[in-house]
Structures are given as structure tokens and as C-alpha cells.
Amino acid sequence: MELDFLATVLLSSLSSASILLIATLGLAVVYGLMGVINLAHGEFLMVGAYSALTATQIGLPFFLAVPFAVAMTMLIGAIVELLIIKWLYGRIFDTMLATWGLGMVFNQGAVLLFGTVSPGIGMPQWNFKIGDFSLAVYPIAMIGVAAVMLIFVYFLMTKTVYGMKARASIQQPEMARAIGIDSARVNTLTFAIGCGLAGFAGAILVPIIPATPSMGLFFAVKGFLAVVVAGPVAVTGTAMTALGLGGGASVTASFMTSVIGDVFFFLITALLLWLYPKGISTKWRRKL
Amino acid sequence: MKNLFGALSVTTALALTTTVAMAEVKVGAIFDLTGGLNIYGIQQRNALDLAIADVNAAGGVNGEEVVVVGYDAQSELSKYTQFAQTAVLRDGISAMFAGLTSSSREAIRPIFREANIPYFYASLYEGGACDRQTFVTGSSASQQLSVLMDWAVKNYGPRVYIMAPDYNFGTISGHWIHEYAERNGAEVVGEDYLALSVTDYAPTIQKIQAANPDVVVALPVGAAQTGFLEQFAAAGLKDSIGVVSTNYGSGNQQVVVSPQAGEGLISAMGYFPSVESEANTAFKAAWEAEYGTDTPIVAGAVDVWNAVQLWAAAANQAGSTDTDAVIAALESGLSFEAPNGTVTLEPGSHHLRQDIYIARGNATNGFDIVETFADSAPSYENEMCNLIENPDLAEHFTPEG
Numbered sequence: 086m087e088l089d090f091l092a093t094v095l096l097s098s099l100s101s102a103s104i105l106l107i108a109t110l111g112l113a114v115v116y117g118l119m120g121v122i123n124l125a126h127g128e129f130l131m132v133g134a135y136s137a138l139t140a141t142q143i144g145l146p147f148f149l150a151v152p153f154a155v156a157m158t159m160l161i162g163a164i165v166e167l168l169i170i171k172w173l174y175g176r177i178f179d180t181m182l183a184t185w186g187l188g189m190v191f192n193q194g195a196v197l198l199f200g201t202v203s204p205g206i207g208m209p210q211w212n213f214k215i216g217d218f219s220l221a222v223y224p225i226a227m228i229g230v231a232a233v234m235l236i237f238v239y240f241l242m243t244k245t246v247y248g249m250k251a252r253a254s255i256q257q258p259e260m261a262r263a264i265g266i267d268s269a270r271v272n273t274l275t276f277a278i279g280c281g282l283a284g285f286a287g288a289i290l291v292p293i294i295p296a297t298p299s300m301g302l303f304f305a306v307k308g309f310l311a312v313v314v315a316g317p318v319a320v321t322g323t324a325m326t327a328l329g330l331g332g333g334a335s336v337t338a339s340f341m342t343s344v345i346g347d348v349f350f351f352l353i354t355a356l357l358l359w360l361y362p363k364g365i366s367t368k369w370r371r372k373l
Numbered sequence: 374m375k376n377l378f379g380a381l382s383v384t385t386a387l388a389l390t391t392t393v394a395m396a397e398v399k400v401g402a403i404f405d406l407t408g409g410l411n412i413y414g415i416q417q418r419n420a421l422d423l424a425i426a427d428v429n430a431a432g433g434v435n436g437e438e439v440v441v442v443g444y445d446a447q448s449e450l451s452k453y454t455q456f457a458q459t460a461v462l463r464d465g466i467s468a469m470f471a472g473l474t475s476s477s478r479e480a481i482r483p484i485f486r487e488a489n490i491p492y493f494y495a496s497l498y499e500g501g502a503c504d505r506q507t508f509v510t511g512s513s514a515s516q517q518l519s520v521l522m523d524w525a526v527k528n529y530g531p532r533v534y535i536m537a538p539d540y541n542f543g544t545i546s547g548h549w550i551h552e553y554a555e556r557n558g559a560e561v562v563g564e565d566y567l568a569l570s571v572t573d574y575a576p577t578i579q580k581i582q583a584a585n586p587d588v589v590v591a592l593p594v595g596a597a598q599t600g601f602l603e604q605f606a607a608a609g610l611k612d613s614i615g616v617v618s619t620n621y622g623s624g625n626q627q628v629v630v631s632p633q634a635g636e637g638l639i640s641a642m643g644y645f646p647s648v649e650s651e652a653n654t655a656f657k658a659a660w661e662a663e664y665g666t667d668t669p670i671v672a673g674a675v676d677v678w679n680a681v682q683l684w685a686a687a688a689n690q691a692g693s694t695d696t697d698a699v700i701a702a703l704e705s706g707l708s709f710e711a712p713n714g715t716v717t718l719e720p721g722s723h724h725l726r727q728d729i730y731i732a733r734g735n736a737t738n739g740f741d742i743v744e745t746f747a748d749s750a751p752s753y754e755n756e757m758c759n760l761i762e763n764p765d766l767a768e769h770f771t772p773e774g
Contacts (some may be wrong), residue, residue: 232649339580
């Protein structure tokens, strides 16, 4: 095995894992932190992608289209929380049913609004070489994006006053209210942040994966598994599982086939859930 | 102008009075109008409605008006069988136009065989479907690849890499790529069959570079696999390695893919909107008047149009919509001027002899036709499937290996 091939495989597998992490962090916040299974997570990602696409079509540069997409999805997320999620806290199956239906509405709404095909943005055509192998810059840059995103979420949820309020409102809602935290408003904001993270993912990934109404589906399954395997320490745990499962699957796919890569992903997931039914982070002493 | 209004009101009045008197012929339609496959299904259904309107405007079938009983399969296989049964048992249809994926066709084909109702499948596919009630107007994999591989080896070189979806369309196409590469003295240096849900093509792109091919035959199916083309171009490989396909553009992928990734990609299909012919100009004008110019017309839509026209012509020729009479007429070597050139229904194989176009993606999300291979025969289907000699055949032929 040549060294350049090995280096290329490692680097691009790290990039694949980062892309999975970017797509999953919003889910980690909403599911891991709030205990809400948001089956419309993929559709929020799709909304983010279309928001970014629309913004660039009306002439906004891409680096401004991304914050626009985040704002849009946060707004929609807040509305959804107030209208639907708020009434269903603690009713896990009802939430699943409601968000699943919501996802279908978003999906068909996108078909009606944007049609079935929309022009893509396209990646910057920059690339570099390692030995004989050429790599695109944009997907590799996602490693940095994922790292920044992870640090941002971690600090937001552990080091800021909002973060403490957010965790208090979910873990001890009555106590939180007793000491003067408006837990309903905090929950709305947390759900909106989760959706905003999905929107960010959709926007930042739209050059790599073309925007289509059903694009959310491609990330939903693996994202959910990564979060479920991660367990109670949602953010750090998800970073670990995305890296291990996503990166591992990509390395396997490089040396064998993508089918075996997927088999690796699902087998390891099943094995980990068998060993740690409540997630790998059950005994960790971290907060998040 | 006044004359036009006069003429219009006369025809409306005529239409109003005659619809009451005219008997109806019902045809069924099952397409995916919602769900992931609707990038194809909506256009197929639009083409069907347009073709039926065209047939009715020309006097209907044997003087009777054709009425569509339509269903939305919602991109779900189970809905196909359910609606096919309903159409047969309740609606009393004379012909059925349905299906996109091979799995949907195989799910409902036995139902129409059993009910003895002509069934038209209008989509490009892997080839090999063969029974007396089934008629295929899309091009088959061997029909397209035979032409495309000759062209690709001549224009790019003898080292071929295959990137295809991991189900029968991909693997059977893979078989033909091997066979036609060999015929041209070329060699398949690597192949990768991928699940439809794969979004990460870095492993494939590395394997392609390790194999060092002259040309990649890419058959991306669905939205996720379209991402491969984007990632391939961004890695800077498009300038040194050619990319050819038999389905790029079949779902308007050239609109989704950015111009910098789509320019120069080669596709071989039975129809592109830029085909120059009188029939196509008229077809496009009728289409655009009804559905606008937002989305380019896909090959699958023209396949449906052709299916309806062939059925109507056969029913008129037979003077009846009785199944045996219609099938006999369909097996009489029917031919007509379609939007994609002259098409002829092969009596033995029930497949369509048609032009195959090789087109190159341009900088404005469209296609320029590079070469036309007129009157290409579905040779594999003709070889395996002769329903004139063996009317009882009910097979799905797949090439060995």
C-alpha cells in the first residue's frame, strides 16, 4: 500500500466523519439534551439547504447565505416548538408521530415551492495533491468547520448562563422555574438552536450534496444512530460516535466497497448498543 | 382574432354536445407524483395527459373519447400493486401506462398479464422484460451502452471504470459495459457499485484515481448519487478523465449539478430537448403551453408520449380496443414520427427501435447533441424475446455473468 493512498484515505475519511458530525450536532442538542426525538431533523437540514440556495439566487454571497439559512431554520424551529413540541414534552411517541408528519409536510412543501429539481451551488473548484491523488479542498475544509461547530455548541451549553438555564429547564423544570428561569422560553430557544444547527448543516453542505426535497433522509438514519449510540453525554459522545462510525465506515469503503462500509457502520452500531444499551457515554463524568 | 373566437366557440359547443353522446375509453395511469421519485413521475404524468389530449383532439380512439383514470403511487412499491388491482377490477381500463423503477414494473406486470390488458412501461431501464401484454418504449441498457461504449473508447481511450448503483439496473449495465468494452478492445480497470443512500464519494474517487482510467462510466441514480459528479469535478479529475453516462439527465440532473461540474459530461439517451425535428418543435410547443419552461423535458416524458401514441394508433388500426386486436396491431411493425425521431415498435420483442443521441453537458445546465445514432435496435431484447414465435413467453431476461 502506497503512503500517498493511505494519507488520502485517512484525510478524506476524517472529512466524511466531520460531515456526519455537522449533520448530526443539531440532533444531539434536541434529542440528547431535550429528550425530544425530532424526526423532522433531516427536513430542517433540507430547509437550511434551500434557504441558502434561495439566498444565493437573489444575489447574496455564500458566506452570508449560511447565516441567513440559520436564521430561517431557527425561526421555523421556534414556531414549531410553540405550536407543536411544547405540548408534547415527555410524550415521546406522540412527539415522534408529530415530527414525522411535520417532516412529510416540509418535504411536500419543498416540492410545491421549489419543484423537484433546483440548480445547485457547486463547490469551489480548488483541489490539492497528495502524491498521485487529488483531493477537493471544500470537503476537507469541513473538518475545521465541524471542529469549530463542536467547540461552539460545547461552550454555549456548558460555559454560558443560557446553557446552564437550558440544561436546568430540561433536567429539573420545576426547580428551574422556582428559581426564576422561564423554562418554557428557554426550551423554545434550545429547540430553535437545534433546528438552526440543522439549517447550518444543510447550508454548509449544499455544495457537496445537491439540495432536493428528500435530501434530509440521507443523513437522518445515520445521524440518529450516532446520537443514540452516543447516549447521555450528547455532544462529546456524538463527536466520538460520528468520528468512529462515520470515519470507520469511510475507511472500510475505501479499502473494500461502500456496501461493506455500511455493513461496518450498522454492525458496530448494533454491537455498541448491545454492550451499552443506554449509549457509550453512560458512565462518563462529563456534562455534555 | 374574431374568427379564432368564433372557431373556438364552435369547437367548444361541438365538444360539449359530443362528449355527452361519445362513448368513453378508459386508460389507467400509475406514476409517482409525490415522494422521492417524483422528479420522474410528475413529468411522466404530464406527458400522459398531454398525449391523451392530443389523441382526443385528433378524434379520440375509434371516435370515442379517451379518459384517464390516474393514481399517485407515492414512490411506494405497495401502492403500485394496490392501484393496479383497483384499475383492473374496478375501473375497466383498456390499457395501462405505469411505472418508473424496474421493481415497480415487475410488481405490476403479472397483474396485467393475468388480466390480459396491454401494459406500457415508459422509462429507460436495464432491459430484458418480455411478455405478450408488456410494451416498452424507453431505451434498454444495451441499446444505449452499445452506442455509448463505442463512442467513449474512441474518444477517451481504452481504460474504463464503472460507477453504478448497486441493484439490477447498475449490475446489468455493468455487464454490458464489460461486453462492449471488450468488443472495442478496451479494459474495465475497476468498478464500484454503490447504495442509493451513499452521500460520501471520497472512497470511490480515491479508487478511481488508483485505477487510473481514461473514462468513467457513471450511472448515478437519485439525488444522493448526483453528488458524485460534483465531488468528482471538485477533486479536479474531470479534465483528465472523461465521464459518460446512460442516465445523467434522465431526471434533469444537469439542472441540479453546478455548471462547472456538469460541463463536458457525456450522456447517451433516447431523447434530449435539443433534438432538432419538426415533431420535437411541435411537441415542445404543446408542452410549454401547458407546463411552462421551468423544467426541461426528460426522456421518460417522451417515452410516455410515444407509448400513448402507439397505443392509440394500434387501437385505431384495429378498429377496437379489444386486447387481442390491439396487440395484433401493435405487433404489425407500427412506426411514427416521435419527438425523438422515427420510432418503430419491434413486433417480436415489444421494444422500441429508436434514435440514440450522444450529448455533452454545456455551461448553461443544458445539453448539446454531439452525435445521433439513428434507428438503434434493442438488439439484446430482439435476440432473446420473440413474442411472435413464442406468444406464451413471460420472462425477464438477464445477461449471463
